[in-house]
Amino acid sequence: MLLAPSPYLACRLSLAASRHLSSWQPPLPFTRSPPTLVVRRTLRVRSIATPAEATAGFDEMAAGTERKYYMLGGKGGVGKTSCAASLAVKFANNGHPTLVVSTDPAHSLSDSFAQDLSGGTLVPVDGPDSPLFALEINPEKAREEFRSASQRSGGTGVKDFMDSMGLGMLAEQLGELKLGELLDTPPPGLDEAIAISKVMQFVEAQQYSMFSRIVFDTAPTGHTLRLLSLPDFLDASIGKIMKLRQKLASAASAIKSVFGQEGPRQDATDKLEQLRERMIKVRELFRDTESTEFIIVTIPTVMAISESSRLCSSLRKENVPVKRLIVNQILPPSASDCKFCAMKRKDQMRALEMIQNDSELMSLKQIQAPLVDVEIRGVPALRFMGEIVWK
Incomplete structure (x- = not known):
């Protein structure tokens, strides 16, 4: 069922049907006689909702050249990936070398950019004015690598794999503690551990130093x-491993001293302490109000708003700074006799009222993003979305 836009709210645009849609421009405001650009093949797209009523404060988000991290999250299916990708494109078009990273196993980032980003390496995105790179972490591929590594002879496979994630020190310690069997199968939370290891690389590795904005989908x-809670968990776990190793080392030292052998080396413990310090850095990064912000994305339904409220509460318990709430896919008032449109709009207004009365969400800066009748896919479409959402 097609939804007809109200005439005064409709907006038009023309897309050149070239391979990369490079000539596509944001829609022109509706006038009594809207101008039309004639090209060989065109596709008209109409917005069926008003642009965002509240502003995202993009000038504030883009201010400064120091490294900043933006994490977008929320319930599945609310448009997180489109919002994250459009923000990354907007940053790049405003002079910020930008990296956008997806930790979602659904590979939506590849679909959003219409590019294969699933290799687990940095991929340049064509189109934006400043460098824009994308990285899609593939947890299933990582799990397969983990399983195959654990089966290689000599026990070195797991360590090699952990080294590639920046967690080789932990594998070394587990090996020295004769706890290698813990690595035989992928442990719960491996997906998040892989994402955390990537964050460590973004913080420390020289190859990522060029990016002044990093957006996480x-x-x-x-x-x-x-x-977000994994750094605390790993910090505590590493602390327990260190205490256990110190006890074993003390016992071994006592035994060896009886037989006149030299004491144990402290290198391994030092390395584990270094890993612990890196995890503390990641935890501090998540909670740094100057460099990090979490943006909740939702849609105007009772279920989505309720989940967003719980997410906001959990984020605040973790001391993660959250200031903005994107309410996506909002319908305008219907100018026709469409009963479905009227009922849907009524339900959305009820959900928006929930936000105003919710103790967790009411203090957030609300961004109302429109529902559009075309799939947001590719850099030109993401640029268009960024112009109507990130103001």
């Missing part, structure tokens, strides 16, 4: 909360 709510 996170997996649905439950995965996101595990991702």
Whole structure:
């Protein structure tokens, strides 16, 4: 069923049907006689909702050249990936070398950019004015690599794999503690551990130093909360491993001293302490109000708003700074006799009222993003979305 836009709210645009749609421009405001650009093949797109009523404060988000991290998350299916990708394109077009990272196993980022980003390496995105790179973390591929590594002879496979994630020190410690069997199968939370290891690389590796903005497209709510709480969990776990190793080392030292052998080396413990310090850095990064912000994305339904409220509460318990709430896919008032449109709009207004009365969400800066009747896919479409959402 096609929804007809009200005449005064409709907006038009023309897309040149070239391979990369490079000539596509944002829609022109509706006038009594709207101008039309004639090209060989065109596709007209109409917005069926008003642009965002509240502003995202993009000038504030783009201010400064120091490194900043933006994490977008929320319930599955609310448009997190489109919002994250459009923000990354907007940053790049405003002079910021930008990296956008997806920790969602659904590979939506590849679909959003209409580019294969699933290799687990940085991929340049064509189109924006400044460098824009994308990286899609593939948890299933990582799990397969983990399984195959654990089966290689000599026990070195797991360590090699952990080294590639920046967690080789932990594998070394587990090996020295004769706990290698813990690595025989992928442990729960491996997806989040891989994402955390990437964050470590973004913080420390020289190859990422060029990026002044890093945008994270996170997996649905439950995965996101595990991702944010994992540094605390690993910090505590590493602390326990260190205490256990110190006890074993003390016992070994006592035994060896009886037989006149030299004491144990402390290198391994030092390395584990270094890993612990890196995890503390990641935890501080998540909670740094100057360099990090979490943006909740939702849609105007009772279920989505309720989940967003719980997410906001959990984020605040983790001391993660959250200031903005995007309410996506909002319908305008219907100018026709469409009963479906009227009922849908009524339900959305009821959900928006929930936000105003919700103790967790009411203090957030609300961004109302329109529902559009075309799929947002490719850099030109993402540029268009960025212009109507990130103001």
